[in-house]
Amino acid sequence: xxxxxxxxxxxxxxxxxxxxxxxxxxxxxxxxxxxxxxxxxxxxxxxxxxxxxxxxxxxxxxxxxxxxxxxxxxxxxxxxxxxxxxxxxxxxxxxxxxxxxxxxxxxxxxxxxxxxxxxxxxxxxxxxxxxxxxxxxxxxxxxxxxxxxxxxxxxxxxxxxxxxxxxxxxxxxxxxxxxxxxxxxxxxxxxxxxxxxxxxxxxxxxxxxxxxxxxxxxxxxxxxxxxxxxxxxxxxxxxxxxxxxxxxxxxxxxxxxxxxxxxxxxxxxxxxxxxxxxxxxxxxxxxxxxxxxxxxxxxxxxxxxxxxxxxxxxxxxxxxxxxxxxxxxxxxxxxxxxxxxxxxxxxxxxxxx
Amino acid sequence: xxxxxxxxxxxxxxxxxxxxxxxxxxxxxxxxxxxxxxxxxxxxxxxxxxxxxxxxxxxxxxxxxxxxxxxxxxxxxxxxxxxxxxxxxxxxxxxxxxxxxxxxxxxxxxxxxxxxxxxxxxxxxxxxxxxxxxxxxxxxxxxxxxxxxxxxxxxxxxxxxxxxxxxxxxxxxxxxxxxxxxxxxxxxxxxxxxxxxxxxxxxxxxxxxxxxxxxxxxxxxxxxxxxxxxxxxxxxxxxxxxxxxxxxxxxxxxxxxxxxxxxxxxxxxxxxxxxxxxxxxxxxxxxxxxxxxxxxxxxxxxxxxxxxxxxxxxxxxxxxxxxxxxxxxxxxxxxxxxxxxxxxxxxxx
Numbered sequence: 001x002x003x004x005x006x007x008x009x010x011x012x013x014x015x016x017x018x019x020x021x022x023x024x025x026x027x028x029x030x031x032x033x034x035x036x037x038x039x040x041x042x043x044x045x046x047x048x049x050x051x052x053x054x055x056x057x058x059x060x061x062x063x064x065x066x067x068x069x070x071x072x073x074x075x076x077x078x079x080x081x082x083x084x085x086x087x088x089x090x091x092x093x094x095x096x097x098x099x100x101x102x103x104x105x106x107x108x109x110x111x112x113x114x115x116x117x118x119x120x121x122x123x124x125x126x127x128x129x130x131x132x133x134x135x136x137x138x139x140x141x142x143x144x145x146x147x148x149x150x151x152x153x154x155x156x157x158x159x160x161x162x163x164x165x166x167x168x169x170x171x172x173x174x175x176x177x178x179x180x181x182x183x184x185x186x187x188x189x190x191x192x193x194x195x196x197x198x199x200x201x202x203x204x205x206x207x208x209x210x211x212x213x214x215x216x217x218x219x220x221x222x223x224x225x226x227x228x229x230x231x232x233x234x235x236x237x238x239x240x241x242x243x244x245x246x247x248x249x250x251x252x253x254x255x256x257x258x259x260x261x262x263x264x265x266x267x268x269x270x271x272x273x274x275x276x277x278x279x280x281x282x283x284x285x286x287x288x289x290x291x292x293x294x295x296x297x298x299x300x301x302x303x304x305x306x307x308x309x310x311x312x313x314x315x316x317x318x319x320x321x322x323x324x325x326x327x328x329x330x331x332x333x334x335x336x337x338x339x340x341x342x343x344x345x346x347x348x349x350x351x352x353x
Numbered sequence: 354x355x356x357x358x359x360x361x362x363x364x365x366x367x368x369x370x371x372x373x374x375x376x377x378x379x380x381x382x383x384x385x386x387x388x389x390x391x392x393x394x395x396x397x398x399x400x401x402x403x404x405x406x407x408x409x410x411x412x413x414x415x416x417x418x419x420x421x422x423x424x425x426x427x428x429x430x431x432x433x434x435x436x437x438x439x440x441x442x443x444x445x446x447x448x449x450x451x452x453x454x455x456x457x458x459x460x461x462x463x464x465x466x467x468x469x470x471x472x473x474x475x476x477x478x479x480x481x482x483x484x485x486x487x488x489x490x491x492x493x494x495x496x497x498x499x500x501x502x503x504x505x506x507x508x509x510x511x512x513x514x515x516x517x518x519x520x521x522x523x524x525x526x527x528x529x530x531x532x533x534x535x536x537x538x539x540x541x542x543x544x545x546x547x548x549x550x551x552x553x554x555x556x557x558x559x560x561x562x563x564x565x566x567x568x569x570x571x572x573x574x575x576x577x578x579x580x581x582x583x584x585x586x587x588x589x590x591x592x593x594x595x596x597x598x599x600x601x602x603x604x605x606x607x608x609x610x611x612x613x614x615x616x617x618x619x620x621x622x623x624x625x626x627x628x629x630x631x632x633x634x635x636x637x638x639x640x641x642x643x644x645x646x647x648x649x650x651x652x653x654x655x656x657x658x659x660x661x662x663x664x665x666x667x668x669x670x671x672x673x674x675x676x677x678x679x680x681x682x683x684x685x686x687x688x689x690x691x692x693x694x695x696x697x698x699x700x701x702x
Contacts, residue, residue, distance in 0.1 A: 034451070036447075036450045036451050036452075039450065041450065042447075042450045045446060045450075049439070049442050049443045049446065050443075052439075139529065143529065144529065144530070144535070145463075145530055145532060145535065146462075146464065146530065148463075148464035148467075148488065159468050232439075235442075235468065236438065236439060236442065236462075236464075236465035236466075236468065237464055237465065237467055237468045238438070238462055238464035238465035238467075240462060240465075240530050241529070241530065242462075242528065242529075242530050244439065245437055246435045246437040246439075246440065247437075247439065283443060284443065284447060287431070287443060287444060287447035288447045288450060288451060290429050290431050290451075291431075292405060292431060293404075293405050293406075293431060293432055293433050293434045293444075294405065294406055294434050297434055
């Protein structure tokens with residue numbers, strides 16, 4: 001009995017549980033705001049405009065768990081999309097062009113990865129640089145007003161509907177959440193990520209191929225930006241150099257609100273998915289009630305701040321009342337793990353304490 | 354239970370929950386089903402600007418609401434806070450979910466909003482674009498500001514008349530992908546080929562992204578990069594205001610003639626200080642007013658987009674559906690207005 005209670009308590013303290021409660025709460029609020037919220041068509045289509053954001057956030061989650069950041073994802077998406085459209089426009093087979101777009105995205109991610117993982121440069125500075133460089137590259141590859149006519153076979157990934165109702169983009173999103181969740185939570189590679197994110201030095205001493213893993217996470221992030229590009233292209237039906245511009249903040253919001261520790265070492269794929277649902281739901285509810293766009297931003301901002309404060313306070317309390325300001329990477333990472341905020345394995349034996 | 358299994362359980366729980374939310378609520382699906390638009394007198398129209406919090410669009414919104422009041426319709430004005438097509442789409446979707454009769458839109462990307470607009474049309478809405486047009490098959494009629502040809506040519510004349518039709522000029526635009534900006538620039542280039550302007554040379558097209566900071570930076574770069582620069586045309590209200598401020602700060606109001614499309618309220622002090630002697634625009638309130646009238650007449654069947662159809666647009670008088678700048682079907686607002694020291698106080702937007 002005691003064990004059951006303990007487990008229930010643990011489950012309740014999980015970040016994902018809080019997100020689910022928030023999603024239900026916002027759902028109730030939205031229902032009171034607008035009679036249109038609970039319509040099936042609305043609920044099904046809720047996530048579609050944000051699917052490309054979610055896919056980028058899934059990739060970014062890997063990077064952030066490993067203790068790094070990649071703010072170039074939106075620019076990678078833009079390059080990938082314009083590469084695809086230019087190749088297609090020049091007469092290349094559409095599927096080959098699609099694969100080429102994905103390869104380009106992965107390559108750009110690899111460049112970030114090599115600079116960060118092999119040359120050991122700070123990821124914020126590196127990806128800040130590539131954010132601008134890749135964006136510029138996109139304008140070089142496709143200047144002007146862009147390409148808009150693509151075969152339906154390709155656009156269905158982002159803009160297609162099953163039975164005119166169920167968006168295919170939603171299925172793509174859920175499929176990637178499950179597949180990447182598996183990689184993150186059920187493979188050795190996933191465990192390496194948490195260990196590196198918690199304490200890189202210790203991970204190196206433990207014989208983990210740190211450099212290789214760090215390059216790989218950026219490659220994954222790049223690849224996911226490419227996948228997001230395909231969905232973007234399908235949903236918006238337009239390839240331009242400014243594709244996904246202004247979406248970076250939304251991507252980071254999904255990751256942070258998803259409970260992924262910005263210092264690395266903890267978080268789950270489920271959390272990111274739920275955070276995306278929460279933000280999309282909140283925006284949808286407010287838009288249906290015709291609440292002004294700037295007010296919406298304030299509400300989302302407050303939600304994010306609350307999440308971070310609540311998250312840190314809970315972690316601190318669970319780390320036996322240690323104030324969050326005293327948290328130090330590596331030392332308290334263990335406490336974060338025991339707080340059960342993610343589904344990460346326990347790397348205590350690597351802490352060297 | 355291991356953490357791994359707990360995680361998988363959580364994931365399964367979440368998916369089940371989503372599925373339940375979606376499937377379990379089908380009962381309510383019929384509640385606000387499509388009302389037939391036929392014979393309905395009071396139309397519900399949504400005006401989606403490129404972004405909110407910008408004077409021009411606020412004025413459009415006021416004009417549209419004024420028209421709606423006269424026609425007995427309602428206009429809901431809302432949109433994203435950044436000029437990004439991907440952020441306009443959720444507003445199109447939610448307008449459609451609310452059973453919009455008409456969507457009036459100024460698009461950030463003519464193509465990126467088209468699939469969402471077509472879905473809205475499939476659900477029974479009519480689409481009228483204004484200011485920033487959308488793909489032709491995604492709307493019934495485009496309400497155009499003064500023709501692009503006129504806007505381009507007028508601005509070249511405004512700057513030329515101030516610099517004695519001689520010297521280097523530059524253009525400070527919004528984003529490189531903005532359709533209306535690019536069309537105007539195309540017509541400016543065409544106008545510059547006329548013999549009257551043969552001594553004027555376009556040296557640079559800069560992009561300030563419709564953002565005050567970027568626009569100011571680009572203006573400074575123009576001043577540094579082209580010491581012989583005589584004039585700047587900025588066909589965007591954000592750009593021209595930022596450029597005027599930079600010219601004033603750098604004390605270059607006398608040596609460089611600035612013109613472009615600007616709002617009287619924003620440009621008043623610069624016009625009076627001589628930092629932008631001639632600035633033009635069209636009446637933004639009338640623009641929104643006309644767009645709402647067009648949407649109303651599209652809804653009641655008066656306008657179908659056939660060239661030559663006419664209607665009475667309230668206080669603006671009779672208008673005709675035409676071909677303008679090779680685009681069709683278009684309803685044109687009229688000639689540009691010019692604001693100078695003499696008349697700027699007459700306008701309040």
